[in-house]
Amino acid sequence: DTEVTQTPKHLVMGMTNKKSLKCEQHMGHRAMYWYKQKAKKPPELMFVYSYEKLSINESVPSRFSPECPNSSLLNLHLHALQPEDSALYLCASSHISLGPGGGYTFGSGTRLTVV
Amino acid sequence: AQTVTQSQPEMSVQEAETVTLSCTYDTSESDYYLFWYKQPPSRQMILVIRQEAYKQQNATENRFSVNFQKAAKSFSLKISDSQLGDAAMYFCAYRSPQGGSEKLVFGKGMKLTVNP
Numbered sequence: 001d002t003e004v005t006q007t008p009k010h011l012v013m014g015m016t017n018k019k020s021l022k023c024e025q026h027m028g029h030r031a032m033y034w035y036k037q038k039a040k041k042p043p044e045l046m047f048v049y050s051y052e053k054l055s056i057n058e059s060v061p062s063r064f065s066p067e068c069p070n071s072s073l074l075n076l077h078l079h080a081l082q083p084e085d086s087a088l089y090l091c092a093s094s095h096i097s098l099g100p101g102g103g104y105t106f107g108s109g110t111r112l113t114v115v
Numbered sequence: 116a117q118t119v120t121q122s123q124p125e126m127s128v129q130e131a132e133t134v135t136l137s138c139t140y141d142t143s144e145s146d147y148y149l150f151w152y153k154q155p156p157s158r159q160m161i162l163v164i165r166q167e168a169y170k171q172q173n174a175t176e177n178r179f180s181v182n183f184q185k186a187a188k189s190f191s192l193k194i195s196d197s198q199l200g201d202a203a204m205y206f207c208a209y210r211s212p213q214g215g216s217e218k219l220v221f222g223k224g225m226k227l228t229v230n231p
Contacts (some may be wrong), residue, residue, distance in 0.1 A: 042206055042221035043160070056218065088158060103150055104219060106160035 002027060006091050006107035014115055015081060021110045023074040023091030032074040033104070034066060043090055049074060050096060069084040081114045088112070117142045117209050128197045129230050136192040136225055137203035138207030144168075148210045149183070150219070151192045155203040163205070166190065169188075194227075202229045 004025045013019050023032065031050050034041035048056035049068040063085075065077040074091055088111055092104040118141045128134035140149070151163040166174045166183050174181050179200075182191045194201055207222040 002161055040204070040224070040226070042224050048218065090160065092160075103162045103165050104160075105162075106152075106217075108157065108159040111158075 001013040002105065004091055004093055004105050004107035006089075006110055008110060009108065010111045012113045012115060013078065013081065015083075017081075018079045020078065021076040021089055021091075021112075023076075023107055024072055025093045025105070026072055027093065027105065028069060028071075029093035029105070030096050031094045031096075032068060034064075034074070034076050035092065037088040037090055037109070044092075047076075059083070078112075083114050086112055086114045087100075096097075117144075117147075117211065117220050119207050119222040120211050121205075121207055121225050123225050124223070125226045125228070127228040127230055128194070130197055130199060132197055133193060133195045134227065136194070136198055136205055136207075136227070138190045138192070138222055140190065140207070140209050140220075141186050142188070142209065142211075144211060146212050149181075149190045150208040150210070151179070151181070151190075152206045152208060152221075153201075153203045154206065154224075155200075155208065160206070173216055175195050197229050197230050199231060215227065 007022045023073045033048050034046040037043045045058050046060045047066045052068045063080050067075040090109045091107040094104045120139045147168045149166045151159045153163045164174050164176045164179050173183050178195045180193045204224045206224045209220045
């Protein structure tokens with residue numbers, strides 16, 4: 001299995017809703033990431049988990065809450081979002097060390113629309 | 116901090132021809148990894164090619180090759196025999212080998228159009 005699977009592919013939510021994005025990989029990668037991407041822009045890093053522990057939080061608002069229940073699963077819990085949070089949310093994973101080449105494997109993303 | 120610059124926001128190429136995408140970066144590290152990612156309208160970021168800084172030989176993957184100039188901090192991507200499926204956003208990215216630095220630093224991206 002060489003994929004990162006993200007669900008759902010599309011999500012529309014109101015500003016008072018609570019929803020979660022899910023990401024799963026079975027490649028043995030111990031680093032997992034959440035990125036936010038606006039149209040025609042590069043991905044912006046939100047969170048990094050290393051060995052299931054949060055290692056980087058890029059000053060993301062608390063309405064985004066990440067969770068890494070185990071080495072294969074990464075969640076992003078959403079609450080009280082704003083319309084400007086509408087974007088493509090990408091999950092990725094990689095080896096911690098760069099021995100195998102250091103590249104990320106990305107999922108196909110969740111297109112989030114906040115109404 | 117490392118930075119990655121893609122100075123051309125858009126390019127176009129005729130099908131079957133060759134196109135070169137430019138990328139420069141800034142770093143004080145001597146060892147690092149460089150990547151080109153492709154993002155078609157389907158959204159998924161796909162790894163096109165990677166280069167390890169300590170390797171002098173330029174990486175090649177089928178129709179894709181890089182021109183890695185370490186002293187000039189330049190990392191261009193050449194696409195030969197361009198195909199319609201090559202149309203996408205292309206992002207150049209840098210990764211530090213340092214432990215605890217799993218972050219990928221992206222350039223702003225370049226939109227490639229392939230004309231039939």
